[in-house]
Amino acid sequence: MKIENGSLVLAEVPDPVPGPGEVVVDVAATAVNRADIGQRLGFYPPPPGEPEYPGLECAGTVVAAGAGVPDDRLGERVCALLGGGGYAERVAVPVGQLLPVPAGLSLPEAASLPEAACTVWSNVVDIAGLRAGETLLVHGGASGIGTFAVQLGKALGATVVATARSAKHDRVRELGADLVVDYTTDDFAAAVRDHTGGRGADVVLDIVGADHLARNLASLAPHGRIMTIGFHGGTRTELDFMALFRARGSITATGLRLRSRPDKARIVRGVAGQVWPLIEAGAIRPVIDRVLPLADAAEAHRVMEAGEHVGKIVLTRWK
Numbered sequence: 001m002k003i004e005n006g007s008l009v010l011a012e013v014p015d016p017v018p019g020p021g022e023v024v025v026d027v028a029a030t031a032v033n034r035a036d037i038g039q040r041l042g043f044y045p046p047p048p049g050e051p052e053y054p055g056l057e058c059a060g061t062v063v064a065a066g067a068g069v070p071d072d073r074l075g076e077r078v079c080a081l082l083g084g085g086g087y088a089e090r091v092a093v094p095v096g097q098l099l100p101v102p103a104g105l106s107l108p109e110a111a112s113l114p115e116a117a118c119t120v121w122s123n124v125v126d127i128a129g130l131r132a133g134e135t136l137l138v139h140g141g142a143s144g145i146g147t148f149a150v151q152l153g154k155a156l157g158a159t160v161v162a163t164a165r166s167a168k169h170d171r172v173r174e175l176g177a178d179l180v181v182d183y184t185t186d187d188f189a190a191a192v193r194d195h196t197g198g199r200g201a202d203v204v205l206d207i208v209g210a211d212h213l214a215r216n217l218a219s220l221a222p223h224g225r226i227m228t229i230g231f232h233g234g235t236r237t238e239l240d241f242m243a244l245f246r247a248r249g250s251i252t253a254t255g256l257r258l259r260s261r262p263d264k265a266r267i268v269r270g271v272a273g274q275v276w277p278l279i280e281a282g283a284i285r286p287v288i289d290r291v292l293p294l295a296d297a298a299e300a301h302r303v304m305e306a307g308e309h310v311g312k313i314v315l316t317r318w319k
């Protein structure tokens with residue numbers, strides 16, 4: 001699936017050839033991420049060396065192995081974190097970015113997991129070090145990322161407060177959120193403080209950026225960690241250092257796609273070790289809004305841009 005003048009266009013393209021340490025996956029399903037829309041619109045190009053087509057995750061079967069990859073990987077059913085190229089029949093992937101299909105899940109379900117699992121684990125667990133008994137504030141609790149973060153927070157024993165527009169609150173509560181706040185009408189900082197007896201959130205997973213900074217700071221518990229991964233509310237604003245100082249807080253911003261391949265492989269190992277067992281135990285389940293054929297990727301983007309979905313939109317090879 002190519003991008004031409006801001007549109008997604010089906011096209012015949014050459015099959016990828018696996019480089020050293022890579023395999024080629026025959027893609028059964030991929031899933032849509034917000035970044036795909038940015039890429040389609042021309043302001044989020046793939047990093048150098050990554051496939052030019054959109055698609056940051058997939059599931060399928062290994063059909064070719066590059067130098068240094070044992071042949072016994074051929075035929076393996078996998079899902080994968082990609083630097084791009086998931087909206088295709090075949091994609092080359094470094095072996096370090098492969099994950100097994102969790103027991104009991106279909107390929108479309110597995111395709112919905114790698115980007116959310118790796119983004120949420122790397123921010124909330126690896127960097128912010130969320131601990132049982134702490135409070136996690138998840139912005140965009142109904143998003144692909146948010147639905148995963150709510151479940152991971154609960155599985156790790158945290159109290160979870162999420163924000164979402166009110167029409168999506170029931171769905172976010174069903175995932176285990178202890179409190180859901182309508183970010184369009186209510187002050188989430190006051191709600192978090194009320195819910196925690198005045199203490200606040202230990203970890204904030206933020207997708208809004210500038211427009212949320214002051215209220216994220218007002219939400220923070222002592223030694224609170226703000227993890228910013230998106231900028232729906234802009235990239236520039238003023239920082240009140242005194243508010244950060246009072247909380248002894250920290251602000252970190254990360255982008256998974258921009259990380260090096262070795263760092264992605266390290267994150268994938270962490271996810272395989274800590275998150276996959278939670279999925280296989282049923283403590284975290286895929287949240288799939290709808291499954292569409294890959295040929296309808298433009299409709300999937302429309303749904304996401306309109307905010308009509310909860311969780312992930314999956315694209316399959318099948319009609």
Ligand SMILES: NC(=O)c1ccc[n+]([C@@H]2O[C@H](COP(=O)([O-])OP(=O)(O)OC[C@H]3O[C@@H](n4cnc5c(N)ncnc54)[C@H](OP(=O)(O)O)[C@@H]3O)[C@@H](O)[C@H]2O)c1
Pocket residue numbers: 032033034035115119139140141142143144145146163164165168183207208228229230231232233254255256257304307311
């Ligand atoms: N840095 C990274 O490594 C990384 C990786 C993956 C994703 N992300 C980011 O994570 C976010 C979610 O990604 P996704 O693929 O899961 O997208 P998605 O499913 O389309 O979710 C977007 C979410 O943004 C919420 N939202 C939009 N504008 C908002 C605003 N002004 N205030 C509060 N919430 C707002 C929407 O909430 P409602 O539907 O409730 O209105 C929706 O849940 C995106 O910002 C994406 O860029 C970052």
